[in-house]
Amino acid sequence: MKSICVYCGANPGNDPKYAEGARALGRALVAENLALVYGGGNVGLMGIIADEVMRQGGEVTGVIPTALVDREQGHTGLTRQFIVKDMHERKAMMAQLADGFIAMPGGLGTLEELFEMLTWSQLGIHSKPVGLLNMDGFYDGLVSFVAHAGAEGFVRPQHAGLMIVEAQPEALLKRFRNLAA
Secondary structure: OOEEEEEOOOOOOOOHHHHHHHHHHHHHHHHOOOEEEEOOEOOHHHHHHHHHHHHOOOOEEEEEEHHHHHOOOEOOOOOEEEEEOOHHHHHHHHHHHOOOEEEOOOOHHHHHHHHHHHHHHHOOOOOOOEEEEOHHHOOHHHHHHHHHHHHOOOOOHHHHOOEEEEOOHHHHHHHHHHHHO
């Protein structure tokens, strides 16, 4: 395992704990010698985690669509930055570059990316780990919903188990490493 794709908010959230969580995940990635792949933005939790990985001496690859660069939301201090045509190309390239995926707190885009990677795993398109960093219970409702969907017969138990949930970055990365071993 060489790189992890992190999905997270283009906003920092209302509580400073989310920014600190992004910095903590950035430090954990560098400590594990894992590069960051992310959406290439300089705003919100995306910018915070990228800045922390770079500050710690790690490697960061951003993938951003032209429309967001045009809105001056692209990070200019990354190891590598790919500018792509649209969101579909962005997500495909991020998936190709990463050896695993983590969703931090975020909004609708974060959820969409998380569920796309879970669906791709369910369909056998990839066999990479997909994690949910459930900081301070941010995703408790989502975890409950997936369990409910399973109980109602819409998500098979083996597919519900594809989502690795941990509250701490180090614990999540340890589970990723154990799967790769």
